[in-house]
Amino acid sequence: MPGGLKSVARACLAIAQADRIARARSRDMVMVLMYHGVTPGDARPDRGDRVPAAELDRQIAFMQRHYEVRRLHDWIAGHAPATGRPGAAITFDDGLRSVRTVALPILEAHRCPATVFICPGLIDEGKPPWFERLYTILRTADPSKLRGRSPGDLYELLGAELKKLAPAEQSDRLDLLDREYRVTALPRSEDRVLLDWEDVSILVAGGLVDFGAHTMTHPNLSRLTRAEQEEEIVESRDAIRRRVGECKIFAWPNGLPDDITPESIDIIRAAGFAASLTAIAGWADFGRERFLVQRTGLGPGMSRRHFAQRAAGIGGARSSITMA
Numbered sequence: 001m002p003g004g005l006k007s008v009a010r011a012c013l014a015i016a017q018a019d020r021i022a023r024a025r026s027r028d029m030v031m032v033l034m035y036h037g038v039t040p041g042d043a044r045p046d047r048g049d050r051v052p053a054a055e056l057d058r059q060i061a062f063m064q065r066h067y068e069v070r071r072l073h074d075w076i077a078g079h080a081p082a083t084g085r086p087g088a089a090i091t092f093d094d095g096l097r098s099v100r101t102v103a104l105p106i107l108e109a110h111r112c113p114a115t116v117f118i119c120p121g122l123i124d125e126g127k128p129p130w131f132e133r134l135y136t137i138l139r140t141a142d143p144s145k146l147r148g149r150s151p152g153d154l155y156e157l158l159g160a161e162l163k164k165l166a167p168a169e170q171s172d173r174l175d176l177l178d179r180e181y182r183v184t185a186l187p188r189s190e191d192r193v194l195l196d197w198e199d200v201s202i203l204v205a206g207g208l209v210d211f212g213a214h215t216m217t218h219p220n221l222s223r224l225t226r227a228e229q230e231e232e233i234v235e236s237r238d239a240i241r242r243r244v245g246e247c248k249i250f251a252w253p254n255g256l257p258d259d260i261t262p263e264s265i266d267i268i269r270a271a272g273f274a275a276s277l278t279a280i281a282g283w284a285d286f287g288r289e290r291f292l293v294q295r296t297g298l299g300p301g302m303s304r305r306h307f308a309q310r311a312a313g314i315g316g317a318r319s320s321i322t323m324a
Contacts, residue, residue, distance in 0.1 A: 059311075071210060072091065078286070089115065090114040104206065119217055120239035222264070255279030296311065
């Protein structure tokens with residue numbers, strides 16, 4: 001068999017295996033996919049928290065064929081799959097504008113619902129989250145300061161360090177990087193990275209997108225006092241309720257084990273959220289655990305085989321996506 005046909009055959013076998021594994025999962029378990037930003041076209045982005053539109057289109061089509069994709073609210077409410085296929089849900093963290101400009105047409109083409117987690121404080125201020133400021137510094141830097149590395153490589157490296165810091169420390173470090181890398185240009189106004197409230201209204205009106213809270217300003221909650229955590233969590237719930245009418249689901253910023261504390265979980269429960277979602281890879285089991293819900297993160301450059309395996313929870317290690 002020629003090499004190309006062998007490659008196709010291996011991919012088909014891997015997809016069939018992933019499908020069998022997914023179908024063997026408990027009816028109470030759901031595959032929740034976690035995206036962030038989406039870039040136009042099919043060129044691979046240089047950062048791990050973006051996927052090209054062409055890949056997202058293929059992945060949503062795959063999920064609609066092999067899974068029962070429903071609103072996250074349905075699974076949390078205890079609905080069971082009605083088709084015999086495993087359950088799934090689509091989520092986007094951070095509330096990036098590309099959800100409306102790039103992802104929405106894909107969701108509409110496939111009639112695929114999704115939940116978007118936003119930071120109302122950043123929207124109100126028209127201010128990018130700290131990791132977008134980091135990427136702006138790097139992509140507009142004097143190339144000699146990058147020492148042969150791409151902005152995306154440095155973004156992954158520095159982002160992994162910065163996400164561990166408290167907000168004031170992050171700001172100081174970003175100021176230092178700004179001076180060190182000599183930013184030569186700033187984004188134009190049309191390069192706005194976050195949704196605004198008009199975008200949110202458009203998405204709500206379309207009927208496919210629900211919204212959840214992602215704190216007010218995307219801090220690492222484990223680095224805040226209890227009072228600061230309550231402000232970030234409760235105020236984000238209230239702000240979304242005022243704009244959208246409902247806010248029952250929370251997604252942790254960063255969302256890995258070191259970022260999550262029992263104190264934060266207590267605040268989220270007391271705030272009346274029905275569930276909180278992590279960035280810990282695996283199947284969600286809403287019948288057993290609603291406040292440490294597992295999700296599977298997606299990054300760029302996945303083959304069909306790799307995506308099928310990831311969606312089935314095979315080789316569950318999370319990709320090198322540093323910010324959630």
